[in-house]
Amino acid sequence: xxxxxxxxxxxRVIRGARTQGEERGVIQRECAAIRAxxxxxxxxxxxxxxxxxxxxxxxxxxAHFGQVVNSALKILMAADEWxxxxxxxxxxxxxxxxxxxxxxxxxxxxxxxxxxxxxxAVHMVRKVPELGELFTxxxxxxxxxxxxxxxxxxxxxxxxxxxxxxxTLEQFRKAxxxxxxxxxxxxxxxxxxxxxxxxxxxxxxxVRILRLLRxxxxxxxxxxxxxxxxxxxxxxxxxSSKTAGSAVLYETVLTxxxxxxxxxxxxxxxxxxxxxxxxxDRNIRYISMTSLQKIVQTDHNAVQRHRGTIVDCLKDQDASxxxxxxxxxxxxxxxxxxxxxxxxxxxxxxxxxxxxxxHTTSGIFNAAERYAPSQRWHIDTILHVLTTAGGDVRDETxxxxxxxxxxxxxxxxxxxxxxxxxxxxxxxxxxxxxxxxWCIGEYGDLLLRGECEETEPVQVTExxxxxxxxxxxxxxxxxxxxRGFALTATMKLSTRITHNVDRIRSIxxxxxxxxxxxxQQRAVEYNALFKKYDHMRAAVLERMPVxxxxxxxHTNGESAGGTIKELEPxxxxxxxxxxxxxxxxxCDLLDLLGGSGEPFQPSPSLSSTAPGxxxxxxGGDLLDLLGGLDVTPAPPSVTVYEKNGVTLKLQTDTQTDxxxxxxxxxxxxxxxxxxxxxxxxxVPKSVQLQMKAPSGDVIPAHGLGQVTQTVLxxxxxxxxxxxxxxxxxxxxxxxxxxxxxxxxxxxxxW
Numbered sequence: 001x002x003x004x005x006x007x008x009x010x011x012r013v014i015r016g017a018r019t020q021g022e023e024r025g026v027i028q029r030e031c032a033a034i035r036a037x038x039x040x041x042x043x044x045x046x047x048x049x050x051x052x053x054x055x056x057x058x059x060x061x062x063a064h065f066g067q068v069v070n071s072a073l074k075i076l077m078a079a080d081e082w083x084x085x086x087x088x089x090x091x092x093x094x095x096x097x098x099x100x101x102x103x104x105x106x107x108x109x110x111x112x113x114x115x116x117x118x119x120x121a122v123h124m125v126r127k128v129p130e131l132g133e134l135f136t137x138x139x140x141x142x143x144x145x146x147x148x149x150x151x152x153x154x155x156x157x158x159x160x161x162x163x164x165x166x167x168t169l170e171q172f173r174k175a176x177x178x179x180x181x182x183x184x185x186x187x188x189x190x191x192x193x194x195x196x197x198x199x200x201x202x203x204x205x206x207v208r209i210l211r212l213l214r215x216x217x218x219x220x221x222x223x224x225x226x227x228x229x230x231x232x233x234x235x236x237x238x239x240s241s242k243t244a245g246s247a248v249l250y251e252t253v254l255t256x257x258x259x260x261x262x263x264x265x266x267x268x269x270x271x272x273x274x275x276x277x278x279x280x281d282r283n284i285r286y287i288s289m290t291s292l293q294k295i296v297q298t299d300h301n302a303v304q305r306h307r308g309t310i311v312d313c314l315k316d317q318d319a320s321x322x323x324x325x326x327x328x329x330x331x332x333x334x335x336x337x338x339x340x341x342x343x344x345x346x347x348x349x350x351x352x353x354x355x356x357x358x359h360t361t362s363g364i365f366n367a368a369e370r371y372a373p374s375q376r377w378h379i380d381t382i383l384h385v386l387t388t389a390g391g392d393v394r395d396e397t398x399x400x401x402x403x404x405x406x407x408x409x410x411x412x413x414x415x416x417x418x419x420x421x422x423x424x425x426x427x428x429x430x431x432x433x434x435x436x437x438w439c440i441g442e443y444g445d446l447l448l449r450g451e452c453e454e455t456e457p458v459q460v461t462e463x464x465x466x467x468x469x470x471x472x473x474x475x476x477x478x479x480x481x482x483r484g485f486a487l488t489a490t491m492k493l494s495t496r497i498t499h500n501v502d503r504i505r506s507i508x509x510x511x512x513x514x515x516x517x518x519x520q521q522r523a524v525e526y527n528a529l530f531k532k533y534d535h536m537r538a539a540v541l542e543r544m545p546v547x548x549x550x551x552x553x554h555t556n557g558e559s560a561g562g563t564i565k566e567l568e569p570x571x572x573x574x575x576x577x578x579x580x581x582x583x584x585x586x587c588d589l590l591d592l593l594g595g596s597g598e599p600f601q602p603s604p605s606l607s608s609t610a611p612g613x614x615x616x617x618x619g620g621d622l623l624d625l626l627g628g629l630d631v632t633p634a635p636p637s638v639t640v641y642e643k644n645g646v647t648l649k650l651q652t653d654t655q656t657d658x659x660x661x662x663x664x665x666x667x668x669x670x671x672x673x674x675x676x677x678x679x680x681x682x683v684p685k686s687v688q689l690q691m692k693a694p695s696g697d698v699i700p701a702h703g704l705g706q707v708t709q710t711v712l713x714x715x716x717x718x719x720x721x722x723x724x725x726x727x728x729x730x731x732x733x734x735x736x737x738x739x740x741x742x743x744x745x746x747x748x749x750w
Contacts, residue, residue, distance in 0.1 A: 027059070155209055158212060159212045173223050183209045187201070187206070187234055214258045214259060252272070270303055273291055276288035322356065346385070361392055378404060379405065390429030407546055441492035466493070491526045495537060647667045647668075651665065662712075663708055676730040679694065683723055684719060687715050689713055691710075693709075695708045725740050
């Protein structure tokens, strides 16, 4: 095709193309020819070129209309001249046709340039926010335009300006009524082929306006009240059967939840999200559950109405939807629905994918710990989880369950019978086997007695119990920790049975040469208990006392779940270990006497088993109790720190000529628990200081408990006593650290 062909010939050649590639080649060659003719300023072919470009644009190919802007302007200028003098004879039909097209084309050019200018301004504001003030007046004036493209660009620009500058945000809040009217016009307008998308009038512009309204109504009562009726109208009149309608409704929901909307409107928004859960599109279901999870704490009752639909999403094949449904289901658990919802969660646990099991078990444990209706239900639930997914539970599950069992004294017989049945059925679940071994060792006498009102009793002999424990010890599936539980249980049974003590002694002696060092050490200690300290064996292996809950906060007041410090390695407060010659930084930090020149000796890090002079000192303090018969009243406590609801009191317990025992007591009057409590102390160098391990590191809320720490002081020179105490704790997710200097002590102190 030659470059000078007319429009009809170009259409014929394009239609005759056999492949799409051939068609693209024809159009590319023709566009290149048009560009060349524009550069040559060939006025005779410009009308033909304009018609060709319009046809190329109709086919969906990019048409460079910027090349013909000057030509269109010249045609318009010629039109004005024709109105006065009439058209010259040289104007042919194509040029007259181009004239009518040029008027429409120039209108398109103006509107397109306005929209592009608005978008360009958006990018400029993002790069240089200081330029936002220049575009504010122009952006406000664009809201009066009728063209949807210009309005879209104006709304995007205003949104960017409001997000960048609080002052601009206040200015555009005055435009909320205008935006509301614009949005109502879109919602209530009839069918418009130019802007209709799946039955929704320009959903792109609606979404942009809703986002802008959300920004303008945030934390502002006046703006929120102005748009409440509009949001209700959008929520009720928009069809959610199509994706376009769902997008508008989703933005409506986000706006309702972000502004200060009415309670009825919030319930309507939650119901919209509930309808989204029934949508066949998994993406819509996913974003619906994501939004519900964000508002479940503030609108819990409204979300509860859709609990059945949310639980059904647990059966979805999509992993992302299933995970979101699990998180939302766990958030919906309460004291009212704990039984019904836990049945669904346990059913889901039996078939959930491996990557969700750990999260599921953790959520079930937390929910059962907070809302368990009874201790038996709590124990049964945890045992069911251990049986189903024991390999995916948290490490602290075993000590937590043991602590729960010890507090349920009336359920000891029921629990040991149930765990014995589980042990002889399957020993592959290590956590379940560990708890079963512990219970058999503690309550083996109840198991052998065969009397249980809670469940059908099982006639078990001493040999049966020892066979089960020996199976655990010899199994290749048992971990070293599980063997340790089984060996200790076997040893404890030596004080609870009468006819198989020799067999127990034989089992224990075998493991005295075990390759596992921990198990070997236990076996050697138990052998020594048999041989050298047999008279103490009954007292050493007696039943564990009831373990108190280490942390409050359980809503039912029955279930326990705190960390068992007696069964786990003790979590001691980390003390800073200072050398004998402290660095300058430490001296600056712990300097108490200012210009006195007497250096201070920080307290060393001590453990509960560390030998040293402190032991003899403590023993001496104990023996000094017999030194006289005069009864001295205990000195009153002194408040040394009180801040953020945390109160630290000092009390002198015992005192000698050169030694004194001081107790620091911390209480909490706030609504939340104080965690991570650490106390560190420093005294003058001439004073010796020893800090015992604290009673804990969590101070319960509302003064329901306290944390104490004992401090031993030795003052041989009887100098004026001063102590600097550093208090560290975490309150409401923020770390607090303060230092207090104690100069005043009870009058009995040196």
